[in-house]
Amino acid sequence: MADVSFRDVTKEFPGATVAVDRLTLDIPDGEFMILVGPSGCGKTTALRLVAGLETATSGSIEIAGKNVTHLSPRDRDIAMVFQNYALYPHMTVYKNLAFGLRQRKTAKAEVDRRVTEVSAMLGLDELLARRPAQLSGGQRQRVAMGRALVREPKAFLLDEPLSNLDAKLRVQMRAELKRLHQQLNVTTIYVTHDQIEAMTLGDRLAVMSAGKLQQVGTPQDVYERPTNVFVAHFIGSPPMNLLQATVAEGRAQAGDLSVELPQVPEGPCIIGIRPDSLSLREPDDSRSALDFDIEVVEPLGGELLAHGSVNGHLASPDTREETPVLAADSESRAEITAKLDGRLRLKAGERVRLAVHPGEVYAFDAATGDALR
Amino acid sequence: MSLAPDSRARRALGSDHVAGWMFVAPAVVLIGVFGLVPIAWSAIMSFQANDLVSAPTWVGLANYQALAKDPAFMASVRHTLVYAALFVPLSVAGSLLVAWALNRKLRGVRFYRLAVFVPVVTSTVATGIIFLWLLDPVFGLVNYALSLVGLPEQGFLQDPNQALLCIVAMTVWGWLGFDVIIYLAALQGIPQELMEAAQIDGAGKWSSFLHVVLPFLRPATLFLVVWSTISALQLFDEIYVTTRGGPLGATTVIVFYLYQQAFQLFNAGYGAAIAYVLFLAILLITIIQLKVGGQRVYGKS
Numbered sequence: 001m002a003d004v005s006f007r008d009v010t011k012e013f014p015g016a017t018v019a020v021d022r023l024t025l026d027i028p029d030g031e032f033m034i035l036v037g038p039s040g041c042g043k044t045t046a047l048r049l050v051a052g053l054e055t056a057t058s059g060s061i062e063i064a065g066k067n068v069t070h071l072s073p074r075d076r077d078i079a080m081v082f083q084n085y086a087l088y089p090h091m092t093v094y095k096n097l098a099f100g101l102r103q104r105k106t107a108k109a110e111v112d113r114r115v116t117e118v119s120a121m122l123g124l125d126e127l128l129a130r131r132p133a134q135l136s137g138g139q140r141q142r143v144a145m146g147r148a149l150v151r152e153p154k155a156f157l158l159d160e161p162l163s164n165l166d167a168k169l170r171v172q173m174r175a176e177l178k179r180l181h182q183q184l185n186v187t188t189i190y191v192t193h194d195q196i197e198a199m200t201l202g203d204r205l206a207v208m209s210a211g212k213l214q215q216v217g218t219p220q221d222v223y224e225r226p227t228n229v230f231v232a233h234f235i236g237s238p239p240m241n242l243l244q245a246t247v248a249e250g251r252a253q254a255g256d257l258s259v260e261l262p263q264v265p266e267g268p269c270i271i272g273i274r275p276d277s278l279s280l281r282e283p284d285d286s287r288s289a290l291d292f293d294i295e296v297v298e299p300l301g302g303e304l305l306a307h308g309s310v311n312g313h314l315a316s317p318d319t320r321e322e323t324p325v326l327a328a329d330s331e332s333r334a335e336i337t338a339k340l341d342g343r344l345r346l347k348a349g350e351r352v353r354l355a356v357h358p359g360e361v362y363a364f365d366a367a368t369g370d371a372l373r
Numbered sequence: 374m375s376l377a378p379d380s381r382a383r384r385a386l387g388s389d390h391v392a393g394w395m396f397v398a399p400a401v402v403l404i405g406v407f408g409l410v411p412i413a414w415s416a417i418m419s420f421q422a423n424d425l426v427s428a429p430t431w432v433g434l435a436n437y438q439a440l441a442k443d444p445a446f447m448a449s450v451r452h453t454l455v456y457a458a459l460f461v462p463l464s465v466a467g468s469l470l471v472a473w474a475l476n477r478k479l480r481g482v483r484f485y486r487l488a489v490f491v492p493v494v495t496s497t498v499a500t501g502i503i504f505l506w507l508l509d510p511v512f513g514l515v516n517y518a519l520s521l522v523g524l525p526e527q528g529f530l531q532d533p534n535q536a537l538l539c540i541v542a543m544t545v546w547g548w549l550g551f552d553v554i555i556y557l558a559a560l561q562g563i564p565q566e567l568m569e570a571a572q573i574d575g576a577g578k579w580s581s582f583l584h585v586v587l588p589f590l591r592p593a594t595l596f597l598v599v600w601s602t603i604s605a606l607q608l609f610d611e612i613y614v615t616t617r618g619g620p621l622g623a624t625t626v627i628v629f630y631l632y633q634q635a636f637q638l639f640n641a642g643y644g645a646a647i648a649y650v651l652f653l654a655i656l657l658i659t660i661i662q663l664k665v666g667g668q669r670v671y672g673k674s
Contacts, residue, residue: 053569074575086566090588099584100574147574 002064009059021211034202079148233317255312272362419645436646457605468552490550501614559593
């Protein structure tokens with residue numbers, strides 16, 4: 001068990017692709033850290049840098065206070081679970097579990113003890129004589145986990161370990177992973193693009209985009225106080241609605257929505273509203289309101305998702321794109337989503353009036369995307 | 374008005390069944406005439422005294438009984454086994470080494486792969502003649518090179534102690550490319566993640582090779598061992614082009630002895646018996662190899 005640190009780590013691939021861009025991140029001993037971001041954001045490369053499967057172009061990586069930047073994987077004392085499990089097809093489950101220990105010249109009795117212990121923990125005892133080809137997806141996943149656990153390494157590295165499982169197994173294994181971590185308390189770095197995994201599993205999240213670290217914090221922190229428009233849009237499902245707005249005299253105007261935002265400087269900005277912050281306007285509602293034309297209704301049981309349009313312009317979460325010029329006079333429509341009470345009987349084509357509490361409206365700088373409050 | 378007979382005939386002619394046979398007919402005829410008929414005919418011949426010209430007479434098992442007591446046949450078996458015992462391991466291990474070296478991203482790797490494969494598609498006659506020149510005791514390039522470094526000249530293909538070894542070298546060189554292609558394909562089928570998992574598990578280069586790569590290549594290895602053994606036991610072309618069984622019979626392998634008996638001495642019945650003994654021996658050896666090696670070939674996960 002040990003802490004893991006990235007110190008100003010950059011990884012460039014030939015052809016001038018910067019996969020990881022000056023990443024600095026401290027993962028204390030025993031933490032479950034999630035690296036999350038869209039595909040190509042550099043999260044897997046960051047994980048492989050810790051594993052030693054890639055070497056940093058610049059900067060350094062420390063495990064337990066020791067600089068391991070140029071050590072080979074075998075000398076780092078870490079274990080990794082791969083997306084496709086990477087089990088040795090010609091070895092039995094027992095041999096798969098024991099391989100790492102054997103390579104490290106562990107005594108036979110000790111290998112036996114640890115394999116027995118881990119296979120009991122993961123419910124693999126009945127399967128020790130089988131080969132990977134004779135196992136189900138969930139069982140292979142467990143063997144892959146077991147191969148990491150049996151080594152008792154300083155840190156676990158998991159690269160989208162649940163993405164090859166079906167939905168039901170994924171939920172089950174997710175809970176099991178959490179239980180295992182609470183039991184063993186080993187530093188864990190977990191890469192995923194699934195934000196539900198990110199929210200439910202992590203002690204903290206590190207949100208990445210285009211090789212850069214965007215925000216680090218507890219799941220609640222990141223969800224409630226995103227530092228920029230990218231994080232706001234990426235974390236949360238369905239994603240936050242983003243609209244172009246103009247602020248004047250402490251009020252932001254976006255289409256026919258007018259919200260009181262006293263701390264926000266005058267001029268253009270982006271406002272964000274989570275789908276679950278929207279609700280139908282009550283008769284004597286004092287909240288800000290806007291007209292919403294329903295186009296598609298997706299009932300989820302307790303809740304329903306209503307997709308439709310409002311007056312205004314959508315804003316892009318990607319601030320690297322050219323900042324669009326506001327065309328205040330046009331009759332443009334913006335597609336948004338609202339998460340409403342499932343008991344409502346709404347139909348496509350209906351027009352309803354939605355309301356939002358000003359305290360639940362986020363504001364971001366139109367040029368940089370940084371949060372404005 | 375009844376259309377039944379006419380439409381039934383048309384249906385029969387137009388059916389998939391007939392069309393299918395039409396498509397395979399050329400191949401069936403070729404295989405029948407040049408494959409099945411000679412196989413059956415030589416089986417019959419092996420029980421005859423047959424000089425290919427006069428009328429054959431039935432001799433029962435006499436050909437097979439004579440074979441068991443024929444010292445020349447026994448010598449040819451010995452030469453063949455020595456040859457196979459050298460050729461199979463050398464070509465399988467050698468091709469694995471070359472494939473391993475070629476299975477990486479290096480500049481001009483396509484050229485090297487091509488270079489390794491060229492001897493396979495070159496005719497045996499051409500390679501045989503080239504080796505005759507290279508290994509000529511008096512004018513050959515190899516002896517010249519030896520003399521440059523102060524080593525004595527060798528007899529090579531004209532030395533009874535060296536001729537079979539030279540044939541081994543020549544055939545390993547000539548057929549290596551085929552084995553290399555098979556191994557290259559197998560090596561490229563190893564998932565990158567598997568090698569990385571082994572690295573993280575603490576396996577060094579040699580250990581990953583031993584515990585991950587080699588087991589993964591087992592199906593390819595089994596195929597190559599079986600295939601090389603069969604071709605080694607049937608060695609003929611290279612002998613015919615270079616030594617013609619000499620010097621002093623040192624390279625007379627089974628198939629070359631068969632050829633001498635059947636087509637030079639016109640003991641076709643005796644030759645057919647040799648062919649059948651060889652066939653049964655190959656069948657037996659292949660079954661044993663598949664039994665031993667096949668148990669340990671597993672599907673991929």
